[in-house]
Amino acid sequence: MSKQHAELMEQKGIKVSHQRLRILDYLEKNRVHPTADMILNDLKDEMPSLSKSTVYKTLNTFVEKGVLRELTIEENEIRYEYNLQDHGHFKCIECGKVFDFEYRFDVDDIKELKGFRIDDKNIYFKGLCRDCNSSKVM
Amino acid sequence: MSKQHAELMEQKGIKVSHQRLRILDYLEKNRVHPTADMILNDLKDEMPSLSKSTVYKTLNTFVEKGVLRELTIEENEIRYEYNLQDHGHFKCIECGKVFDFEYRFDVDDIKELKGFRIDDKNIYFKGLCRDCNSSKVM
């Protein structure tokens, strides 16, 4: 919903613009952890003048202001997601899809990290998703 | 120890060469999860003719053959480590150091991943390490 997103931006001190709204709407709808390039390509159909630099700058702004989260799953690309809640990711090496999962991880148990301040937790697995795994077996 | 590394390479079907030995020795000694660039810079003092492409090609060979592990902590660089054992990483956003830690993570508990085949687990946190954290408090 554009209206809620406009409010969200104002709360976070981000100037509302057409491009920014569309990018945020896109990320809310397309929860596939897209890269900047995917976002650009998809939005270009409806907004032919949209530029690469606007997409990158916008995404960086959103990440800085805590509206989006950046994911490092592959080393050569940044993926973005709307879901700010703590959760893990699973990337299927066959079909390329990225799945979310919930986890419980007791950080206090880890003796090596006593006294550390943990700001950001990142957990991702790779392998075969259910569909790709079962079609492999057959 | 170069000799053990030479044997290891032979076991894994990697031809032994001077450059490859030195790079592997370096990674065994310098357990700081270096990037290709750090390795190149450090080794260039003793081996001025060593080239970027040799370092990259060698590291890729080692990763393919399972001698080294690749880490994705930052999205714009690949780090390498000699330690193949399953463990987590913590990167301090202040001093930049990367710490290892052991974890227990029961994957069978995760309902979203039932039926998935998990090949690779990757866990990394960011924040302040003990030293940087305590100097912040003061």
Add this chain to the structure above:
DNA sequence: ATATGTGCAAACTGTTTGCAGCCGC
């Protein structure tokens, strides 16, 4: 002699930056 590892430079890719022009308040 042959196979393959090495080193140089150029190509590639995702991301960032500088700057002129445009838009909304």
Add this chain to the structure above:
DNA sequence: GCGGCTGCAAACAGTTTGCACATAT
């Protein structure tokens, strides 16, 4: 009219690639 967002093109950085030469067996 002003601030700042947008879009273009160029710059950048890490990585990969093509190719000629060097090297070891």
